[in-house]
Amino acid sequence: MQSRLKRMNGQSPRVIFGCKKAGKHVPQKNVDPDKHRNCTSSRECCPCQIVVRSPRELFPRWRITSLVTDHCHELKKCDILESNQRDKRLSAEMLQLITTHAGKCDPKFIVYMLQHEWPDKAFDLRTVANAIQKAKNSAHIGGSEAAELHKILQDKTRNDKDWFFATDLDENGRLRRMFWMSPSQRYLYRRYRDVVISDNTYKTNRFGMPLNVIVIIDNAGKSRLVGCSLVSGESVEDYEWILEQLLAASDNVYPHIIFVDEDPAMEAACATTISKTTVLNCIWHLRQNLNKNLHGALGKDWNDFISAFWTTRNALTASDFERRWSEHVAVFGVDKPKIEGYLKRISEKREHWAWPWVGTRFTAGIQSTQRVESMNAAIKRAVNGKTSLPALFEAIEKKLSNEAQTSKYILYKTDTTVDPATSTFVQQMFADVIDANNRYLGIAAKSQMKLEMSRSVLYQSNPHTGIDACAPRSIEGGDFEEIERSSKDDREMSSLQSIQTIVGSDRIVQIFDVTFRLDTERKSLQHILLLADGSYICTCLLLQNSGFVCRHYFHLMQVSDRCKYHVRLIPMRWFKEELQDLTDLDLSGAFLSAKTQKTVAQVGSAEGEPASSFMSDIMKVFPSVPSLSGVDKRNLSKKRRIGEISGLMKNIMDTVNSNPEVFETVKDGLNRVIVRGAGEEGMKDPHYTKTKGRPRTSRIKSSMETKKKSTKCGVCSGEGHNSRQHS
Structure with a gap:
């Protein structure tokens, strides 16, 4: 009314x-x-x-x-209830329902649930919203979300000593940084630290703190979240602190390779904190930064530049890359200081993104941070920019639980089902190889190499004649999407000449040319170099880059007695987890061949090298190929730690009793450690200033996103270009 x-x-x-x-x-x-x-x-x-x-x-x-x-x-029922101004007070049962769903459901949905439970009572949306906010405030410990999250992590640490977390406060006692790893995450990181991906995501909490996530790839080929941290910014100090806590949680176990975006702060932190680690740049972020920094400056020359850039980036040899860079890319910066300066900066770190240097490293087959971006998307489906810190932690824990359940389900499904894609012919041809893979390897390696075996029958080969008439080539395709498809499209990923130069002619026993049977133009030409120790190198670089035996080598096993298979060709990280834990795992078994399944003890060496020296040459050529033996055994047992602490306590007591200054120093140090682990009562929330009105952008947008409004030229009033691009 x-x-x-x-x-x-x-x-x-x-x-x-x-x-x-x-x-x-x-x-x-x-x-x-x-x-x-x-x-x-x-x-x-x-x-x-x-x-x-x-x-x-x-x-x-x-x-x-x-x-x-x-x-x-x-008249609608809601109009009647609205017009009837009855008592708006909420009962204890109603408040309990609101408290249960506060922060998890929309206020309108909570009103709907209340009306469903109490259909004869009118519920005012403002009253319910006030009750929701009151329930959120009362749930906080001392009104501090940071203190509540700290207490949650501290309780988990008390229940399980393998939990790790660290906090950093500013001079006013406000949370500045927080890092945590669960026992399972620490276990996974130590085991699969050969390839690590790190990236930040935003709008996951109401304080605007960036969430840094660290992801690895397990032996099933799945992305696993192994570390999370909340930081107040993206400075070098923030990233250094994150990496320091990562090393502290893993007992100073360095990652072999870490993929990052082109953030200078992150690269600087990696150089100072994990200097032993190889840093590689994501090609997707590389493409974004090129578009952001050079698209407007180049104008109509942009399309020609980006095509020349990716052709140069995908060069198969370092010398070809240098030649193409000077002839086809650097020319775009002549008499243009801004473009020339940017090209010079990215050229100085070409080892981090150019294919001649990236392609020979073991990266588990990835070239971008796409896996961590997918992880960020999964997390942001459960949280938003108004989520509290404890709710964010719960959402991440739920994600980890789902990951573990998915991993167990995939393992169960693989063990209880038969792969119908493998033909009977292939199963008979590689019976011993398949049996060895089933006994030793995990899901990803088994499934990928079954696929390679099935495709191997579609190839033909001939001994190399020594004539390589092909001019210097690059991976076909003018953009990063083509690079991802190149390994599947059977394109050459390195040149025969460059591999011969690296390996040396004294190590090479024989060279084969392998092509697809229906490829009359020999675009799928691959070269396989058989080495003296029984291993091989193929120009597809699947073994070096991903750790799997390629289809070209499986084809040669069908036509050459010299080509043999051994499970030690596969990096240990692709083995079953229970086998990775064994310190006495015997892998000195026989070499396996196709068709006849004949057992050969030593192959490819006139001196008869023992199996223990297998793959020694390939490890020298490509030292980045990891051969992890599982989790480091440097972790002290609980009894040993207690014994060492007891001995240290006696020495400390004898020392401090005779020297008061040492006593004060030890006392201050112990107090700092204790306060850092038990200071949640005085911890304050991060400093966050909320501005009035709508934020400048509703979300952080990519520089490559399509604009809703078309660009309008100020010269001709045409759409699709601006005045600088007008011609």
Whole structure:
């Protein structure tokens, strides 16, 4: 109902209560009705009204003088409940339901649940929203979300000593940084630290703190989250602190390779904190930064530049890369200081992103941070920019639980099902190889090499004649998407000449040319170099880059007695986890061949080298190929730690009793350690200033995203280009 007051001599002798649909809509604009917004009015000239009066002499004594109860429209239940201003107070049961779902459901959905449970009561959205906010505030410990999250992590550490977390506070006691790793995450990181991916994601908490996530690839080929940290910014100090905590949680176990975006702060932190680690740049972020820094400056030359850049980046040899860079890329920066400076900066770190240097490293087959971006998307489906810190932690823990369950399900499904894709011919041809893979290897290696075996029958080979008429080539394709597809499309990833130069002719026993049977133009030409120790190198670099035996070598096993298979060709990280833990795992078994399944003890060496020296040459050529033996055994057992601490305590007591200065130093150091682990009561939330109004951008957008509005030229007023690109 709506009321209208009729005033007389400063009094209100008459009040009219009418329906909210009473009256007729009067448009404010009558110039051009076609330009009015497409909207309707709720007014329907409803006659329902109540008129009350009060005599002027007896004011305020009200009486009803007119009553019309008829409506010209249908009454909804919500209108009846809204018009009936009954008690808005919420019972204890209602407050309990609101507390249970506070922060997890939308306020309107909570109102819907309340109306479902109590259909005869009217619920005001504002009242319910206030109750939700009150429940959120009461859930915090001392009003601090940082203290609550600290207490949650501290409780987990008390229950399981393998939990690790660290916090960093500013001078006012506010949370500045926080890092945590669960026992399973520490286990996975130590085991699969050969390839690590790190990236930041935003709008995951209401304090605007970036969430840094660290991801590895397990032996099933799945992405696993192994570390999380909240930081106040993206400075070098922030990233150094994250990497220091990562080393502290893993007992100073360095990652072999880490993929990062082109953030200079992260690269500087890696150089100072994990100097033993090889840092590689994500090619997707490389493409974004090129577009951001050079697209506008190059103008109409952009398309020619980006095509030349990716052709140069995908060169198969370092010398070819240098030649193409100087002839086809650097020329775009002539007489343009901004472009020349940017190209010089990225050229100085070409070892981090150019294929001649990246292609020979073991990267588990990845070239970008796409896996961690997928992890970020999964996390952000459960949180948003208004999520509390404890709720963010719970969402991440739920994600980890789902990952573990998925890993177990994949293992169960693989062990209980038969792969129908492998033909009977292939199963008979590589029976011993498949049996060895089933006994030793994990899901990813088994499935990938079954696929390579199936494709091997589609190839043909001939001994190399020594004539390599092919000019210097690169991986075909002009963008990063083509690079991801190149390994699947059977394209050459390195040149025969470069591999011969690195290996040396004295180590090479024989060279084969392998091509696809239907490839008349020999675009799929690959070269396989058989080495003296029984290993091989193929120009597809699948073994070096991903750790899997390629289809070209499986084909040679069918036509050459010299080509043998041994499970030690595969890096230990692709083995079953229970076998990686064994310190006495015997891998000195026989070499396996195709067709006849004949056992050969030594192959490819006139001196008869023992199996223990297998792959020694390939390890020298490509030292980045990891051969992890599982989790480091440097971790002290609990009994040994207790024994060492007891011995240290006796020495400390003898020392501090005779020297008061040493006593004060030891006391201060112990107090700092204890306070760092038990200071949640005084911990304050991170400093966050919320500005008025709508933020400048609703979300952080990519520089490659398509704009809703087309660019308009200031010269010709045409769309699709600006004045600089006008021609």
